[in-house]
Amino acid sequence: MGTLRRLRNFGILWITALVLACFGRAVAQTSYKVTDLGTLGSDNLGCAMSVNSQGWTEIMAGNVVPGQQDSLSGQLLNGRAVLGINGIKIDLGTLGGQNSWMNWGEINDFGQIVGYSETKVPDPNGEDVCGFGTHLTCRPFLWQFPHMRALPTLGGNNGQASGLNKRGQIVGFAENGAVDSTCPAGTTNNRVVLGVLWENGKVQQVLPPVGTDPDAIAFAINDHGQAVGFTGNCTADNYAVLWQNGTPTALPDLGVQGSNLAWDINDKGQVVGEVFSSDGSTVYAALWQNPYQITSLGTLPGDFGSLASGINNEGQVVGSTWDSNFDWSHAFIWQDGVMTDLNTLFPADSNLYATMANRINDRGQISGMATVLTGPDAGNIHAFLATPVNQSIGKSMADVARTHPKITLPANVGKMPARRFGPGPFAR
Numbered sequence: 001m002g003t004l005r006r007l008r009n010f011g012i013l014w015i016t017a018l019v020l021a022c023f024g025r026a027v028a029q030t031s032y033k034v035t036d037l038g039t040l041g042s043d044n045l046g047c048a049m050s051v052n053s054q055g056w057t058e059i060m061a062g063n064v065v066p067g068q069q070d071s072l073s074g075q076l077l078n079g080r081a082v083l084g085i086n087g088i089k090i091d092l093g094t095l096g097g098q099n100s101w102m103n104w105g106e107i108n109d110f111g112q113i114v115g116y117s118e119t120k121v122p123d124p125n126g127e128d129v130c131g132f133g134t135h136l137t138c139r140p141f142l143w144q145f146p147h148m149r150a151l152p153t154l155g156g157n158n159g160q161a162s163g164l165n166k167r168g169q170i171v172g173f174a175e176n177g178a179v180d181s182t183c184p185a186g187t188t189n190n191r192v193v194l195g196v197l198w199e200n201g202k203v204q205q206v207l208p209p210v211g212t213d214p215d216a217i218a219f220a221i222n223d224h225g226q227a228v229g230f231t232g233n234c235t236a237d238n239y240a241v242l243w244q245n246g247t248p249t250a251l252p253d254l255g256v257q258g259s260n261l262a263w264d265i266n267d268k269g270q271v272v273g274e275v276f277s278s279d280g281s282t283v284y285a286a287l288w289q290n291p292y293q294i295t296s297l298g299t300l301p302g303d304f305g306s307l308a309s310g311i312n313n314e315g316q317v318v319g320s321t322w323d324s325n326f327d328w329s330h331a332f333i334w335q336d337g338v339m340t341d342l343n344t345l346f347p348a349d350s351n352l353y354a355t356m357a358n359r360i361n362d363r364g365q366i367s368g369m370a371t372v373l374t375g376p377d378a379g380n381i382h383a384f385l386a387t388p389v390n391q392s393i394g395k396s397m398a399d400v401a402r403t404h405p406k407i408t409l410p411a412n413v414g415k416m417p418a419r420r421f422g423p424g425p426f427a428r
Contacts, residue, residue: 048367331357
């Protein structure tokens with residue numbers, strides 16, 4: 001499957017209770033307070049993938065080839081999964097290799113985090129599932145302060161963990177060791193992968209593909225144990241899928257197979273992701289509900305495509321758009337049937353132009369990434385956390401930077417430590 005193959009190529013309960021008690025239902029806000037979460041050290045890329053109810057974030061931090069920070073296919077050089085808490089960053093480490101990363105990934109309200117990491121063991125089949133060019137085995141992990149531990153595969157060498165709920169259930173994918181017969185000759189990552197639900201550090205359930213598809217990946221799981229992802233083969237992403245009690249159901253599309261993926265699900269069973277447009281020309285963010293009615297969210301004016309990557313229990317949706325050059329373009333929030341450029345809700349003095357919005361918690365806080373506009377880090381990508389506030393911001397970031405800033409970095413920028421998520425730097 002296209003995306004699939006590119007994916008391969010503190011006991012704090014009392015804090016949680018206090019925080020949740022202080023915040024009621026998320027409501028539509030007029031603006032956001034923007035917190036620049038930066039990146040690690042001299043890295044040129046930071047992206048907040050997930051945010052929990054306390055506003056703690058899971059951050060991808062690393063380096064990408066200078067000038068490719070906003071490209072959907074930018075080449076990552078190295079990377080680390082990082083926990084961000086109130087301005088403090090904790091490097092989660094690795095399982096023995098140089099790099100750890102996440103494809104969406106997740107942090108729950110108990111500070112547990114999932115993702116994937118290289119080990120120090122070379123892959124015996126020459127695969128490079130973590131995608132750093134090291135050809136080391138890649139294992140799904142669960143991190144719980146202060147340790148990272150590997151999760152088991154299905155008999156193969158590699159896997160990744162992407163979703164985690166408050167019950168500690170984890171979903172992702174793992175290889176079973178078999179060769180995927182749908183892969184063209186010369187494919188680097190050519191093993192069958194299947195969706196997996198882990199619980200208590202063990203494989204609890206295999207999440208199978210739809211119909212005759214050989215491969216499956218799960219990306220998210222809600223607190224009721226419903227999981228979402230997609231199934232397909234080595235070269236195509238055929239179906240966005242919902243798993244209930246381990247049984248897959250293909251979610252409706254717009255009549256065209258390919259690049260149909262489900263990225264997130266809330267506790268009401270509403271699902272968001274992406275689907276091919278009805279004419280097959282591009283990919284649009286999608287919402288499934290009631291129970292499987294599909295709504296195409298379209299994209300922002302001037303942009304070519306979009307995906308929806310997060311939905312909270314209030315039905316607020318966040319995601320990202322890209323332009324015709326396949327560069328990340330705008331972060332958006334969709335609510336009350338309207339898609340809004342997040343930059344129109346950022347104050348002009350934030351110095352960050354938001355290009356991706358990844359997750360939204362029930363307080364309405366949004367995690368994502370943004371281009372730094374001025375200063376010594378101008379042109380680099382920083383992680384951000386946007387918190388809704390009830391106040392007018394006057395002039396917005398969109399007023400200051402009317403188009404997505406295109407900044408070419410000098411050749412010597414970014415010769416230090418990281419990597420992005422999924423296909424290319426970011427899972428698309």
